[in-house]
Amino acid sequence: MGTASEEAIRRICDHLGNDRTRLLDIVRAVDRRFQCVDDLALDAIASQLALDRAEVEGVVSFYSFLSTHPKGRVVIRLCDDVVDRMKGADEVRTAFETELGIRPGETTPDGSISLERTSCIGMSDQAPSAMVDQVIVNELTASKARALVRALRALPPGSDLRASLSDCYGDGNNAHDLVRASVRNSIRLRGPVIFAEYENGSGLRQSLAMSPAEVIRVIKASRLRGRGGAGFPTGIKWEHTRSHQADQRYIICNADEGEPGTFKDRVILTERPDLLIEGMTIAGYAVGATQGIVYLRAEYEYLHAFLESVLERRRHAGLLGRGILGHSGVDFDIHVRLGAGSYVCGEETALIESLEGRRGQPRYKPPFPAEHGYLQKPTVVNNVETLCRVSRILERGSAWFAALGSKASTGTKLLSVCGDCHRPGIYEVEFGIKLSEVLELSGSGHPAAVLVGGPSGRLIPPAEFDRSICFDDLSTGGAIIVFDRTRDLLDIASQYLAFFIHESCGYCTPCRVGNTLLKERLDKIRDGRGRPEDISYLENLAGTITTASRCGLGWTSPNPVLSTLEGFPEEYERRIAPNTDVDSCGFDLDASVQEAGRLAGPEGSGSHAL
Numbered sequence: 001m002g003t004a005s006e007e008a009i010r011r012i013c014d015h016l017g018n019d020r021t022r023l024l025d026i027v028r029a030v031d032r033r034f035q036c037v038d039d040l041a042l043d044a045i046a047s048q049l050a051l052d053r054a055e056v057e058g059v060v061s062f063y064s065f066l067s068t069h070p071k072g073r074v075v076i077r078l079c080d081d082v083v084d085r086m087k088g089a090d091e092v093r094t095a096f097e098t099e100l101g102i103r104p105g106e107t108t109p110d111g112s113i114s115l116e117r118t119s120c121i122g123m124s125d126q127a128p129s130a131m132v133d134q135v136i137v138n139e140l141t142a143s144k145a146r147a148l149v150r151a152l153r154a155l156p157p158g159s160d161l162r163a164s165l166s167d168c169y170g171d172g173n174n175a176h177d178l179v180r181a182s183v184r185n186s187i188r189l190r191g192p193v194i195f196a197e198y199e200n201g202s203g204l205r206q207s208l209a210m211s212p213a214e215v216i217r218v219i220k221a222s223r224l225r226g227r228g229g230a231g232f233p234t235g236i237k238w239e240h241t242r243s244h245q246a247d248q249r250y251i252i253c254n255a256d257e258g259e260p261g262t263f264k265d266r267v268i269l270t271e272r273p274d275l276l277i278e279g280m281t282i283a284g285y286a287v288g289a290t291q292g293i294v295y296l297r298a299e300y301e302y303l304h305a306f307l308e309s310v311l312e313r314r315r316h317a318g319l320l321g322r323g324i325l326g327h328s329g330v331d332f333d334i335h336v337r338l339g340a341g342s343y344v345c346g347e348e349t350a351l352i353e354s355l356e357g358r359r360g361q362p363r364y365k366p367p368f369p370a371e372h373g374y375l376q377k378p379t380v381v382n383n384v385e386t387l388c389r390v391s392r393i394l395e396r397g398s399a400w401f402a403a404l405g406s407k408a409s410t411g412t413k414l415l416s417v418c419g420d421c422h423r424p425g426i427y428e429v430e431f432g433i434k435l436s437e438v439l440e441l442s443g444s445g446h447p448a449a450v451l452v453g454g455p456s457g458r459l460i461p462p463a464e465f466d467r468s469i470c471f472d473d474l475s476t477g478g479a480i481i482v483f484d485r486t487r488d489l490l491d492i493a494s495q496y497l498a499f500f501i502h503e504s505c506g507y508c509t510p511c512r513v514g515n516t517l518l519k520e521r522l523d524k525i526r527d528g529r530g531r532p533e534d535i536s537y538l539e540n541l542a543g544t545i546t547t548a549s550r551c552g553l554g555w556t557s558p559n560p561v562l563s564t565l566e567g568f569p570e571e572y573e574r575r576i577a578p579n580t581d582v583d584s585c586g587f588d589l590d591a592s593v594q595e596a597g598r599l600a601g602p603e604g605s606g607s608h609a610l
């Protein structure tokens with residue numbers, strides 16, 4: 001603890017091989033040790049790695065869990081997501097502020113505690129929640145928040161927070177010695193794929209009895225599609241990756257579950273890590289990769305030691321490492337690497353940039369990772385849920401899997417249901433299930449709206465609750481957020497726009513500036529100051545952001561506006577005064593570009609995409 005010393009930083013860099021691609025790990029370690037990466041540390045790291053200081057500073061400034069300014073010895077990150085606010089996060093924040101005598105973004109005068117807001121930490125089923133360093137505290141109330149601050153103040157510096165703050169642990173592996181978290185799994189419906197009994201190694205044994213090409217054929221025959229939301233066929237992705245000549249290929253598991261309202265990967269990582277690791281191992285065999293990486297979001301760091309122990313156990317059992325299950329030449333091993341707080345790193349090329357020690361800015365595609373991925377080598381990036389299904393498909397066969405779900409959407413899907421429902425949690429359902437059935441299962445009554453797919457998805461009105469959850473109808477990465485009739489849907493859309501504005505990597509103007517303009521105009525309508533022409537302004541600007549942005553964040557960020565305009569036009573109409581004295585024709589591109597320039601400042605003049 002204390003001021004960074006060049007010697008300590010040199011040791012951290014040496015420990016990580018002075019490897020430029022480990023820059024994120026290095027700055028994480030420095031930030032952890034000294035509560036920030038200050039000027040001295042930036043210079044020392046740059047010198048040690050032979051980098052420009054600006055490059056190091058650029059990485060530190062990109063990730064919300066890192067700082068160039070000193071933080072408290074303990075950092076409380078209060079989840080600021082929509083669902084948390086619905087469950088009382090504002091009262092909890094006020095209690096923290098009062099008890100600590102500081103506001104979010106500040107540190108107590110004695111340097112002991114910092115208070116911050118953060119985006120969804122993957123605990124929407126037990127909101128409001130917060131992180132105290134890496135320790136998760138959930139179902140917070142104002143009185144719990146005050147008690148927590150008093151407990152923190154009573155602890156001697158350097159205390160083990162995990163042991164000191166959690167007096168009871170959650171179910172399953174949440175109570176494991178290496179986890180000891182008060183988190184609950186909230187598994188409400190166990191389906192036949194992820195949560196069925198599974199004998200470790202069974203899928204892997206089946207795969208090693210086949211050639212790699214046959215394994216890919218099995219996955220293609222199962223018609224497995226990626227569960228991250230886009231639904232790209234997994235077998236085809238693997239085939240492309242294998243087809244590119246290279247001395248190394250990589251398997252990356254995207255465990256950067258950042259979509260607000262989604263928490264299914266958290267439960268898989270806690271209760272089904274073997275299924276995931278086995279899926280990665282099978283993928284490695286199929287595409288000819290010997291190395292895998294789990295990119296674990298910083299919010300789930302409390303699972304890191306547990307996951308390492310599972311990897312170690314599998315190495316001892318011959319299920320990972322060299323000569324897997326006695327097959328000479330079949331080598332595959334996995335490392336866990338941590339993010340540092342960035343939603344956009346869930347995009348596969350941004351994730352790869354992050355793994356290479358850079359700012360998590362999405363790359364242009366093509367080339368796709370299957371050809372030029374991690375370290376420019378052919379790389380498979382698969383979702384946690386997708387990889388788990390691989391193990392079961394190899395164990396039970398493609399026909400078994402393809403018989404589940406529907407023709408174009410085979411198998412099951414994990415849904416994270418939260419918001420205004422009596423039974424929030426994880427539901428493993430077959431594709432094709434009606435949204436109304438999910439609402440019935442989760443005790444949601446007759447809600448006003450359901451957000452399918454999180455803020456990048458669509459807000460669905462009651463007239464469409466009979467639609468099906470599948471790739472061809474309501475596609476979702478897993479988030480189902482229920483809103484009852486007391487909720488202000490335009491305010492919710494505004495909060496989600498604020499989320500996208502905060503999480504934008506800032507590379508292209510339509511996303512960086514356009515979403516700010518969109519929110520300003522939406523807020524004007526929400527507050528009853530709207531005019532009829534504001535609707536066409538919103539539609540046109542949303543269209544520009546969707547088409548001119550570079551990555552999925554920008555393409556989908558206007559969805560909270562577009563889907564409320566489409567499904568809930570009355571929410572706009574009732575707040576808009578009739579036009580009596582204005583001759584505006586709505587969207588004025590020139591005026592908007594000028595407005596964009598004003599908001600973007602000097603940096604905005606170098607627009608990359610407009």
Ligand code: SF4
Binds near residue numbers: 344505511553554555
């Ligand atoms: Fe970054 Fe947004 Fe552009 Fe994506 S769309 S590259 S998040 S600025």
